[in-house]
Amino acid sequence: MVDLNTPVNQLIMVGPIYGAKLSKLGIKTIEDLLFHIPFRYENYSNVSTIRNLQVGEKVSTTATIASFENIYTKYGKRIQKAKISDATGEIEVTWYNQPFLKNIFHPGVKLSLSGEVKWFGKNLTFVSPEYEILKPGIPPIHTGRLVPVYPETEGLSSKWLRSRINVVLTKLFPQIPEMLPTNFLSRFNLISRKEAIYKIHFPQNYEDIEASKRRLSFDELLILQWAADIRKKEFNQKTVGHKFEVEKFKKEVDEFIQNLPFRLTEDQKKAVAEIISDLEKTKPMNRLLEGDVGSGKTVVAAISMYLTYLNGYKSVLLAPTEILAQQHYQTVSQLLSPYKIKLGLITASNRIKRQKNEDLSKFNIYIGTHALLSEKLKIDDLGLIVIDEQQKFGVEQRAILRDKGKNPHVLILTATPIPRTIALTLYADLDLSVIEEMPSGRQKIKTWVVPAEKRNSAYIWIEKQIKHSDFKQQAFIICPFIEESESLETVRAAKTEFEKLQKEIFPALHLGLLHGKLTTTQKQKVMAQFKNGKIDILVSTPVVEVGIDVPTATIMMIEAADRFGLAQLHQLRGRVGRGNLQSYCLLFTESENTKTIDRLKILERVFNGPKLSEYDLKLRGAGEIFGTRQHGHFGLKFADITDLVLIEETKQAAKILAEIDPDLSQVSLLKEEVQKYTIAKVSPD
Ligand code: ADP
Ligand code: MG
Numbered sequence: 001m002v003d004l005n006t007p008v009n010q011l012i013m014v015g016p017i018y019g020a021k022l023s024k025l026g027i028k029t030i031e032d033l034l035f036h037i038p039f040r041y042e043n044y045s046n047v048s049t050i051r052n053l054q055v056g057e058k059v060s061t062t063a064t065i066a067s068f069e070n071i072y073t074k075y076g077k078r079i080q081k082a083k084i085s086d087a088t089g090e091i092e093v094t095w096y097n098q099p100f101l102k103n104i105f106h107p108g109v110k111l112s113l114s115g116e117v118k119w120f121g122k123n124l125t126f127v128s129p130e131y132e133i134l135k136p137g138i139p140p141i142h143t144g145r146l147v148p149v150y151p152e153t154e155g156l157s158s159k160w161l162r163s164r165i166n167v168v169l170t171k172l173f174p175q176i177p178e179m180l181p182t183n184f185l186s187r188f189n190l191i192s193r194k195e196a197i198y199k200i201h202f203p204q205n206y207e208d209i210e211a212s213k214r215r216l217s218f219d220e221l222l223i224l225q226w227a228a229d230i231r232k233k234e235f236n237q238k239t240v241g242h243k244f245e246v247e248k249f250k251k252e253v254d255e256f257i258q259n260l261p262f263r264l265t266e267d268q269k270k271a272v273a274e275i276i277s278d279l280e281k282t283k284p285m286n287r288l289l290e291g292d293v294g295s296g297k298t299v300v301a302a303i304s305m306y307l308t309y310l311n312g313y314k315s316v317l318l319a320p321t322e323i324l325a326q327q328h329y330q331t332v333s334q335l336l337s338p339y340k341i342k343l344g345l346i347t348a349s350n351r352i353k354r355q356k357n358e359d360l361s362k363f364n365i366y367i368g369t370h371a372l373l374s375e376k377l378k379i380d381d382l383g384l385i386v387i388d389e390q391q392k393f394g395v396e397q398r399a400i401l402r403d404k405g406k407n408p409h410v411l412i413l414t415a416t417p418i419p420r421t422i423a424l425t426l427y428a429d430l431d432l433s434v435i436e437e438m439p440s441g442r443q444k445i446k447t448w449v450v451p452a453e454k455r456n457s458a459y460i461w462i463e464k465q466i467k468h469s470d471f472k473q474q475a476f477i478i479c480p481f482i483e484e485s486e487s488l489e490t491v492r493a494a495k496t497e498f499e500k501l502q503k504e505i506f507p508a509l510h511l512g513l514l515h516g517k518l519t520t521t522q523k524q525k526v527m528a529q530f531k532n533g534k535i536d537i538l539v540s541t542p543v544v545e546v547g548i549d550v551p552t553a554t555i556m557m558i559e560a561a562d563r564f565g566l567a568q569l570h571q572l573r574g575r576v577g578r579g580n581l582q583s584y585c586l587l588f589t590e591s592e593n594t595k596t597i598d599r600l601k602i603l604e605r606v607f608n609g610p611k612l613s614e615y616d617l618k619l620r621g622a623g624e625i626f627g628t629r630q631h632g633h634f635g636l637k638f639a640d641i642t643d644l645v646l647i648e649e650t651k652q653a654a655k656i657l658a659e660i661d662p663d664l665s666q667v668s669l670l671k672e673e674v675q676k677y678t679i680a681k682v683s684p685d
Pocket of ligand 1: 292
């Protein structure tokens, strides 16, 4: 009897060799195999008779082999030619380098073919079509239908995976038990889990795919919410190891705020008040502080760390990159310099420089990167953890950090404009503070969409700004993403662009290049040169997206802006306008599509991150708000985290479940899945 837990190695034609390959894709059990879902479908469902085959169309046909021969060209190439026929006519089929076909394509064999036909002289020919031999009563799986295409790995093709999955589904009939209460299916218009698995692999039509995705996404969002809810409940029962005094230090905190070189905005004040009221409680704070780049989250964090210090406890500030850690170190040092607070910078490259036996326990505030996590640093008296940029640190890292102290307070800073509904789902265990208003006196960044024909005049304008203005001014030039992650190709493109700009466009200026494949030391060097003005223009891949503070950087030029989401462009734009000078953002696009240009032009008038993310949601939908690179950060396999409607429905489902079966005792499979999810997310890798 096959069930979902059966090891995949036990399948016929799998064995140890394929088993090893499958495990590269994370597939160990039948369940893993069935949940290895297609990332797209080849549409071969247009079935035609031979007479009606059309050139240039993806078509499928069913026919019988009339003849077959292997041909060897004088250059040693091997070509396979077959003639196939149906009731309406005959056509030639050509394959290359597949001589073994001779062994199976005997005259009379019935085939299903999918591909394209082309003219070869006067004759139509099928060229290298997909093929499969038809057996009576068995529908094709590789041809003549919507054909699933899977994530592959070396030596494991989609075709092979498809065959194995098909064997499992049509020969072994594994138990695929339901995990929702049965009345949920009609109530929420869902197909069963079993049906979803069958249809996601072998759909009859696009509706089947939609229905399956809906079902699998529903489960995923429900599990996600339930797990967050459990975390929240567990968290609510925790007590801080170190209780803070707030009233006692009110005077000091007020003075600190008075002495800042600026007045806090109303939103900052509100966030500070919310945080301070959390810090006073015996339940640890677990709060997300959301605010645009430049909205002044750091100072809010600094106030919290100062209060922690006054209480005699230590703080940790965790940044996603070395550059940011360093910048935070400088900013926070400045803010706290009058108060004799000892700050330590702990990053991977810094660690090497530190003396072996240096006493790390002397600091009041630790600022650093992931190195802080791996460091065998046990911080006694840890009162507060601040994490900058939420998505990069998942639940698991938060858990590791918490382990470093006795249930310290946690404050998470994020500039990712997450619409409220989504934040409340994803981070159901977090409380939310939002800074919407930017510090006053901040000038609007003049933003223009620059069409291709104005490129040269834009370059001339940039050079003039940098060379002939009364103030020091600098520029960023952001090269486009070429691939999802910063691949070598993106880096290569940035290098080429950098060289071209330096040689041909701005020979009189100093240019620097920044990308993710530089070593930390190299990055720091470039950043330092940009910060102290040795570099006029910093050419960069979009890695600078995460906060860099250079007040004299006034120009942000973005290449192929149409490839970015609006919220993401807005975040890049936030790298300039950090000082008092008028700043500019130039959005370059080669696109002449009016829709594309209109979309970009929204940035000329809207300067509010959350609002822009709503536009993204409307105009481009899925995944856009978080930017390509952040996609997948939420660990979702099926669900689109921006699908507010489905989120709402799963919320409702969770609510009903919580009423009728709060322990999930009637839906043990769901319970198991929730547990699996919770454990997977919390164990460090
Ligand atoms: P972010 O939210 O992106 O982390 P920062 O905390 O780095 O923003 O603040 C951006 C800049 O704005 C800093 O130079 C900071 O000193 C300044 N700033 C913060 N709050 C205010 C304020 N209320 N008024 C004026 N400037 C402020
Ligand atoms: Mg910041």
